[in-house]
Amino acid sequence: MNSRTKHALGLAVLLPAALAQADDGGISFWLPGQFGALAAAPTEPGWSMPLVYYHVSAKDDANKGVPRGGRTTFGLDATADLxxxxxxxxxxxxxxxxxxxxxxxxxxxRDEASVDVTLTGPRGRAFSGGTEDTLKGASDLLYMGTLxxxxxxxxxxxYTMGNVPVGAYDPDRLVNIGLGHASLDAGGGYTYFDKKNEFSAVAGMTYNWENTDTDYQNGIDAHLDxxxxHFITDQTHLGLVGYVYHQVTGDSGSGATFGDFKSRVNGIGPQIGHFFKVGKDLWYANLKGYDEFDxxxxxxxxxxxxxxxxxxSE
Incomplete structure (x- = not known):
């Protein structure tokens, strides 16, 4: 294993659902794209600090109602920065x-969203026309273990990963940062790396506990990152990333008024990674983006x- 990969943490980072109202909004604990280049490659022993900036922009089908934190909304338009x-x-x-x-x-x-129409609001209130919401706060506490x-x-x-639902969450809000319930995800991955070419694939499944605020339990999710x-130099690699996300069992609970409401999405896009020295330490940076479809x-x-x-660590 080339020494440069010893410092690349495999980009295995836990991220909660940035647009999460709760899973009943079609958003999962697993955020597709969490695992990326060199995901299964060993790393240097000791302490390290992955820092991740994530920006997402997404919209719902304006012609289809979506259950969202006690509401039925149409035309969600949301952005988030974490x-x-x-x-x-x-x-x-x-x-x-x-x-x-x-x-x-x-x-x-920071999470913000607007909807074109809200038909049923929390606590039985009814709305017509558009509404919007913005929230700043902290996420759930996240944990992970890998072999x-x-x-x-x-x-x-x-790997296994999960969350402690202590983040900013209010079932009456249009947007949230915390999930409002606990989840546990587990899976496995593979990386091929011959010092010039890299290929990584990580698959897993997520179990979600019930959100007691909305009486909604999301089904089991399956995902593949x-x-x-290709390393164009000893320090820099270019390539593609992608993901497949598919909910394999339906949602349940008294709040699941839309039935099983199974969700899916795919994404693909470019990536660039670079190893660089800061003093005597070797750092790693990776920039990637996904365009979603289906x-x-x-x-x-x-x-x-x-x-x-x-x-x-030294």
Whole structure:
């Protein structure tokens, strides 16, 4: 494994749903695109600090009603900006023959949205015409554990991640930053890296507990994140990223007035990554973007990620 990849945290970063009113809005705990280049590659033991800026812009189908935090809305138009810090510790001693790492993090965010029509509001209130909402606050507390195995150019990973629902959340709001319920996600990944070419794929599934404020429980979600790139120099790689997200079981609870409301979305776009020295330390930055398509029961749009991995250990 080339030494430069030892400092790339695999861009495995936990991010909650930036447009989340709750999962009943067609938004999931798993944010597609979380895993990217070198996802399963081992990293340097010790502390590191991935910092992630995430911007998303998305819209609902204006002709189709969507349950959203006790409302039925039409024509959602939303944007959000989040800044995450995710301190991570990678153990030097192997566990089950793998390199183990744990991480805990959260974000500060600004979320804003407008809708063309709201038919049914919280607490039985009725609305007509448009409304909008803006919120600044903190996300849920997020945690993750990974195991990574290296066999030459082949790298394998198992992970689990979840959230503690302590973020800014109010079921009466149009937008929220916290989810309003707990979720647990688990899966595995693979990275091929021969010092010039990189390919990564990470698949997983999410279980969601009930949102007791809305009596709504989202179904089980399945997702696949992909990355393919080529190192044009020893420090810089260019390529493509993509994701597939598909809800495999339906929503439930007394608040699921639209039935199972299964959602899906796909995304694809470019990426560039670069390793660079800051003093004696080797940092890594990655910029990637996704254009979404084939969405169902979920906002569709585009998103951009800027990640910087900062090594903190000597």
């Amino acid at each position: 800044l995450f810090a995710f301190p991570t510790y990678t153990f030097a001693e192997p566990l089950l023959g793998a390199q183990a790492a744990i991480a805990v993090g959260a974000a500060v965010a 990574k195995w290296n066999h030459g150019v082949h790298n394998f990973m198992a 992909l990355s393919a790139s 969405a169902k029961n979920r906002p569709e749009g585009w998103n951009v990620w800027l990640t910087v991995v900062v090594p903190l």
